[in-house]
Amino acid sequence: MAEIIIIGAGISGLASAWFLKQSGHQVQILEAGPQPGGCLRSEQSDGFLVEAGPNSTLDRGDALGELVQALGLEQEMLEANRAARRRYILKDNRPVALPGGPVAFFKTPLFSTDAKLRLLLEPFHGRATKEESVAEFVRRRLGHEFLDWAVDPFISGVYAGDAEALSVRAATARIYALEAEYGSLILGAIMRMVRGRRSGPAPSGRLVSFRRGMQSLPNAIADALGDAVHLQHAATHLSQSPGGRWSVRANDMDYSADHVVLAAPAYHAAELVASLDATMADSLSQIAYPPVASIALGFARNRVAHPLDGFGMLIPRCTGLQTLGVLFSSTLFPGRAPDHTVLLTAFIGGARNTKITDREDTALATHVLRDLRPLLGIQGEPVFSRVRLWPRAIPQYELGHLDRLAGIDTSLARWPGLHLRANWRDGISVADCLNSAKALAETIGPG
Numbered sequence: 511m512a513e514i515i516i517i518g519a520g521i522s523g524l525a526s527a528w529f530l531k532q533s534g535h536q537v538q539i540l541e542a543g544p545q546p547g548g549c550l551r552s553e554q555s556d557g558f559l560v561e562a563g564p565n566s567t568l569d570r571g572d573a574l575g576e577l578v579q580a581l582g583l584e585q586e587m588l589e590a591n592r593a594a595r596r597r598y599i600l601k602d603n604r605p606v607a608l609p610g611g612p613v614a615f616f617k618t619p620l621f622s623t624d625a626k627l628r629l630l631l632e633p634f635h636g637r638a639t640k641e642e643s644v645a646e647f648v649r650r651r652l653g654h655e656f657l658d659w660a661v662d663p664f665i666s667g668v669y670a671g672d673a674e675a676l677s678v679r680a681a682t683a684r685i686y687a688l689e690a691e692y693g694s695l696i697l698g699a700i701m702r703m704v705r706g707r708r709s710g711p712a713p714s715g716r717l718v719s720f721r722r723g724m725q726s727l728p729n730a731i732a733d734a735l736g737d738a739v740h741l742q743h744a745a746t747h748l749s750q751s752p753g754g755r756w757s758v759r760a761n762d763m764d765y766s767a768d769h770v771v772l773a774a775p776a777y778h779a780a781e782l783v784a785s786l787d788a789t790m791a792d793s794l795s796q797i798a799y800p801p802v803a804s805i806a807l808g809f810a811r812n813r814v815a816h817p818l819d820g821f822g823m824l825i826p827r828c829t830g831l832q833t834l835g836v837l838f839s840s841t842l843f844p845g846r847a848p849d850h851t852v853l854l855t856a857f858i859g860g861a862r863n864t865k866i867t868d869r870e871d872t873a874l875a876t877h878v879l880r881d882l883r884p885l886l887g888i889q890g891e892p893v894f895s896r897v898r899l900w901p902r903a904i905p906q907y908e909l910g911h912l913d914r915l916a917g918i919d920t921s922l923a924r925w926p927g928l929h930l931r932a933n934w935r936d937g938i939s940v941a942d943c944l945n946s947a948k949a950l951a952e953t954i955g956p957g
């Protein structure tokens with residue numbers, strides 16, 4: 511049994527601690543903030559259930575399913591309304607549903623006839639010869655209309671990122687793999703669908719949350735870990751003795767262990783490793799985290815004309831609007847808004863609009879409402895409003911990200927017992943963080 515200190519009680523740190531404890535190790539978590547969960551923040555207010563961070567995640571039956579079962583959260587877990595399969599994109603000042611099948615695809619006004627016909631040539635484009643941005647990759651394989659009206663808004667919706675800056679291999683690994691494995695996105699997608707059907711459950715996964723919001727998951731893990739979780743204990747110094755033991759300083763106390771897992775954002779991890787390894791610190795500090803504001807708006811149902819019959823609406827950058835998109839939160843899951851009201855959650859900011867940090871919360875909410883009002887047919891003022899600004903929200907897997915990770919891993923090899931785990935590697939979604947935490951426990955091995 512090894513003694514292990516985990517720095518950061520976001521979902522990466524909590525899940526790492528949980529899986530390591532299951533493997534027979536003795537764990538302690540040091541968390542700077544007053545509550546566990548990091549970005550997972552669910553707040554109940556005036557009958558609305560607001561998510562300041564993630565609203566849902568994809569359950570592919572892997573680490574998330576295992577945790578939910580082990581923590582007895584099955585009854586708390588909610589699968590998104592079937593309507594959530596419909597996703598809108600703003601085009602020509604109105605929400606247009608993304609086509610769900612081949613017939614709808616040929617009818618959709620999202621793309622011109624030329625753009626649709628160009629898809630027939632997609633399997634004949636060769637593979638990339640250098641690292642490409644998401645935008646370069648999509649323009650090369652599918653054409654600029656698919657970039658502007660589908661992929662670019664998707665990148666804004668997931669990363670609040672810039673498709674010209676993100677690496678296709680790092681940021682959209684599953685899409686990149688289609689080209690790498692099958693030489694074609696279309697043929698690859700078809701092959702995956704066929705294989706998925708043969709092997710049973712839907713490969714794309716189920717969109718899920720919890721009855722009392724996403725924070726239920728970190729709360730349940732923290733409860734299970736009990737007094738191993740030390741809140742308001744910011745780690746300020748990290749060192750290794752000549753014998754290999756690690757020491758972490760927090761609140762004027764020294765905690766010592768055989769392993770340390772740094773599950774903090776890259777910029778905080780950089781500060782902690784700076785005195786050990788300047789090269790590693792430099793690579794970590796290069797990972798960008800643009801700001802994002804999440805704006806929850808509640809309305810009386812009869813004040814919103816749109817049926818809100820979907821997941822939400824993405825707003826392409828080429829429309830000139832600053833709002834990145836809006837989730838139809840009260841459609842997604844029950845219990846998000848009181849009877850006869852609806853809850854929308856909009857996002858603004860991101861890699862292309864970093865100036866939002868200069869603006870007041872009320873100005874951001876007013877801006878978003880001004881953008882959405884004509885698009886969803888909103889009348890009057892919201893009955894509820896909540897703004898949460900994340901000054902450094904989501905790590906950007908930019909061009910060179912995978913080389914940067916390889917460099918960090920090379921540095922890490924010089925520090926046995928030190929591990930780095932958080933959303934800046936192995937995927938940004940909550941489900942990705944859980945899988946990465948489980949993989950760490952497998953790497954360290956049983957206690």
Ligand SMILES: Cc1cc2nc3c(=O)[nH]c(=O)nc-3n(C[C@H](O)[C@H](O)[C@H](O)COP(=O)(O)OP(=O)(O)OC[C@H]3O[C@@H](n4cnc5c(N)ncnc54)[C@H](O)[C@@H]3O)c2cc1C
Pocket residue numbers: 517518519520521522523540541542543547548549550562563564565566567568743744745746773774775778802804900903904931932933934938939940941943
């Ligand atoms: C607005 C927003 C919307 C999102 N939407 C979705 C979504 O719909 N679906 C989805 O799957 N994902 C979504 N994500 C992404 C997902 O929520 C995050 O990637 C994930 O929660 C990150 O978890 P983490 O534990 O790696 O990092 P964090 O949540 O950032 O946790 C890191 C923790 O480390 C602590 N810490 C930092 N420094 C120290 C220190 N020195 N000592 C001790 N503790 C320290 C911090 O206080 C924090 O609690 C969203 C993210 C944001 C911001």
